[in-house]
Amino acid sequence: MTSAKSGKPRVLHVCSDTNIGGAGRYVLTLVTQPRIAARYEVAVACPDGALAAALRRAGVPVFLYPGADRSLSWPAVQGLLALMRSWRPQIVQAHGALSGRIAGRLAGARVIYTKHGFASAAEASVQIREAGSLLRTLAVRHLADRIVAVSVAVRDALIAQGADPGRVRVIHGGVDTRSYEAAQPPVPGVVGALGRLEREKGFDVLIAAMAELRGEARLLIGGDGSQRAALEAQAAGLPVDFVGFVSDVPAFLSRIGILAVPSRSEGLGLVAVEGMAAGRPVVASCTGGLSEVVAHGETGFLVEPEDPQALAGAIRRLLADPALAARMGAAGRARAAAQFSADRMAAETDALYEELIAR
Secondary structure (H helix, E strand, O other): OEOOOOOOEEEEEEEOOOOOOHHHHHHHHHHOOHHHHHHOEEEEEEOOOHHHHHHHHOOOOEEEOOOOOOOOOHHHHHHHHHHHHHHOOOEEEEEOOHHHHHHHHHHOOEEEEEEOOOOOOOOHHHOOOOOHHHHHHHHHHHOOOEEEEOOHHHHHHHHHHOOOHHHEEEOOOOEOHHHHOOOOOOOOOEEEEEOOOOHHHOHHHHHHHHHHHOOOOEEEEEOOOOOHHHHHHHOOOOOEEEEEOOOOHHHHHOOOOEEEEOOOOOOOOHHHHHHHHOOOOEEEEOOOOHHHHOOEOOOEEEEOOOOHHHHHHHHHHHHHOHHHHHHHHHHHHHHHHHHOEHHHHHHHHHHHHHHHHOO
16 A cells, blocks of 8 residues: 555565564664665564664664564464554565464555575464474465565575465575674684574584684674573683673674684574675585575685584684685675675565565
8 A cells, every 4th residue: 555645655564573683684674775765665563672672763663563573473463464454554574474474465465475594484382283384385375475585595495395486586685784894804813603592503513613723712702592501601611702692793793803603504694794794704504595695715614514623624724814814804795795785685675566566
């Protein structure tokens, strides 16, 4: 529905995250891009939390709904449906959020499902284990006009799950690379890692790699999560510092020389893009979208997941060759600007919106 006030088509993003992880950062970056703001009237529906607060600070209209960190809850469906019937968006873009896809369909909007990772679409809140596979298949086949995959790896997983290949578009996540241009020169001998302290992020593998390095480098870990206490216990006696939640990513990257992304699973790996944008060489697991972000041997190194020895070896190589690290950092900055910018993400999303509006 075109807004009578602005004359622009209305787009409602639905994100069930309360934190500013990969999906939240994607939403925050996309809705604040000048191209999107100029052409659409945009709002975000999400539960109350850090993401909602950041959106408000950026001047983005926010509608709160119940169902924090749940892809599907029936109160969320009811609340979102009432909101959509009142606000009348032409496009609903649901980031995971099965509740948003159901409500969007019922409200008669064009629905875009954005898939950020490999976690199943049916969360524990659905409380249907046996029917979970069927529910996921039905959801990807029937609850979206288009599906956005944040990487080729995610696209392939969606198609294997039953998505219509003709409806899937790959739009890599992007960052505002300009905000990383002021990053300080790399700090020799300091490795950094950033993300939720959960098992899929592989921080335990990185700490094991630090034990292999035997004091050759110091590690800064930014982020928080359920695994923090266990990771701190594992790191006892090693040169590892936990700095907690990081709100200023460029400032964190200014404190390190090498970025490690040891994930077991990663839809894209925006943190690797951010590290490259700041001119840091990246050592990452060759899993999911990380293999599309990091150019092995050019912007950093890719190693097998769950291999602390290989991870330590790649870090050691960069520590021992500052000229190589500098070349990789410069190549990473250029690659981030050329292929993973927020401007590019906004342009491709704009084209998708136009395609759906024209139907």
